[in-house]
Amino acid sequence: METGSITTPFGRRSMTLGMLASQVMAGEIKPDQSVDKWKLFRALCEAKPLLGISDRALAVLNALLSFYPKNELAQENGLIVFPSNIQLSLRTHGMAEQTVRRHLAALVEAGLLLRKDSPNGKRYVRRDRAGEVNEAFGFSLAPLLARAEEIERLAAEVMAERLHVQRLRERITLCRRDIAKLIEAAVEEDVQGDWQGLYLEFRDLVEGVPRSPTTAQLELLLDELTALRAKILKQLEMRMKSTKQRGNADYIERHIQNSNPESTTELEPSFETKQGATPEQDNGRGAVTMEEGRGEIAHPSRQEERQGRRPGARDDAGGLKSFPLGLVLQACPEILAYGANGQIRNWRDLMTAAVTVRSMLGVSPSAYEEAANAMGPENAATVMACILERGGHINSAGGYLRDLTRRSEKGEFAIGPMLMALLRANAPAGRKAG
The missing domain is CATH 1.20.1270 (Substrate Binding Domain Of Dnak; Chain:A; Domain 2)
Structure with a gap:
């Protein structure tokens, strides 16, 4: 049988202890041992990270297995294949012969093949008069058969x-x-x-x-x-x-607010108007009107003061809640460039910057005023900051704002998801307000 003796490589290729160990292991194959060659090859493909072989080496091994005449690898069928490098190149879809030789050496080094070189280094077979193989020189597949259980175990681990x-x-x-x-x-x-x-x-x-x-x-x-x-x-x-x-179902809506309009650490929303109300503000905290360039400050009606409307709370008509100014600026840092001296310290600064951005993006004063009436001036300024942040993805800022206004009037729009998406996108920047 082919694995019954130790062989050394032809020419300048040196013999190694690893090659000797592979030959000794191949000589211990049981006479009745066999394995399906394609099933074993699939296990090899799974176990390749643990065996240290590349996909190109597996392609060469696949070509070698295709020259084996039986589906079952067994000692009684012989375990030597002897195709030339030209034939292997054809069956590896035109792989260069130098590359084929390199991957054959890698398979031998990994202990998956054995060389059985002839005296002149050529691969050939001698047959008897009946056509049966008498002696063959080429590559022995015996290590695959000997390591079949190990390969399947490694494949299962992978x-x-x-x-x-x-x-x-x-x-x-x-x-x-x-x-x-x-x-x-x-x-x-x-x-x-x-x-x-x-x-x-x-x-x-x-x-x-x-x-x-x-x-x-x-x-x-x-x-x-x-x-x-x-x-x-x-x-x-x-x-x-x-x-x-x-025992107060509305308690979760309440929050603490810094009443100082000039505070640089204001992180909570200041106020919100009901749908259709005028964007006004008390205690001297004026809101910039929607008319471009006027910059007029309106004051609240005393009736709203007596009603005790809480800044930033959800109103009875289902209006939008404002979000913390710090959160808005962290999600929309581009708006900072339009604040006074590149800073936005409070909601008034943000609404003033939003009017500038509105003009720059070509949003009509009427579209912005409708948004302020439907959402509240703070939320309208927040939406304008979001539109500026996403300017490269919006074809018509005015049309987009009008669509959001209509959805807000129907109760189908929430600012939270928009802010959170922008916050995720801008989190690595870590820019602060003011």
Whole structure:
């Protein structure tokens, strides 16, 4: 039989202990041992990361297996194949002969093939008068048969690892979705908490993962995201319990506001008008009118003061809530360039900048005034900042604003998702207001 003796390579190729060990192992094949060559090849393709072979080397091995006349690799059928490099090049779809030789050497080095070289280094076969193979010189497939169980075990390990990584990625995706939507819900409902900080922590975790993470890195990311989600849920649960104990269903809508209009640290929305109301402001905090260039300041009606409307709250007509000024500027940093001296310290500065942006984008005064009446002046300024931020994706800023106004009047528009999407896009920039 072909594997019954030790052979050394032809020419200047040196003999190594690894080649000797492969020959010894191939000589221990059981007489009745056999394996389907294509099933084994599929297992090799799965196990290639652990075997250290490339896909090009596997293509050469596939060509060698195609020269084996039987589907079952077995000692009784012979285990030597002897195609020339030209034939191998044709069956590897035109691979260069030098490349074929390099990958053949890699397969021998990996212990998947054995060379059985003839005295002159050529590959050929001697047959008897009956046409049966008497002696063949070429490449022995005996190592494949001898290592069949090992290769199938390695393939199973790779498949199990792939399934584990797939499940890790699925759980990470679900955890990311939960965190993003929980933070968005907290911002929508005006729940007190450092949601900007939590969101930035969330983005730092996600963006810190390399393009091709290892299994250990994925497991660590999942643990950190799970802990962050639990932290967010704990804050929301404490808020719900506090609301239930107070017995006030509207409590979750309340928040604390800095009443100083010139404060540089104002992070909460200042006021919101009902649909159809005039965008006015009390205590000297004037709102810029919608007429371009007038810059007039209107004062509130005393009736609104007596009604005790809370700044930033959801009104009875279902109007939009305003969002914290700091959150708006973090999501829409481009609007800062249109503030006085490149700064926006309060809502009045933002609304003044929005009028400038409105003119620059070609939005008519009437379209902006309708938006202010439907959404409230703060929300209209916020939407204008969002339109500026997404200017490259919007063909007609005026038409887009009118569409949002119509949707707002029907109760079909919310600013929260728009702000959160822009916040996600601009999180790495880390620019601050003022």
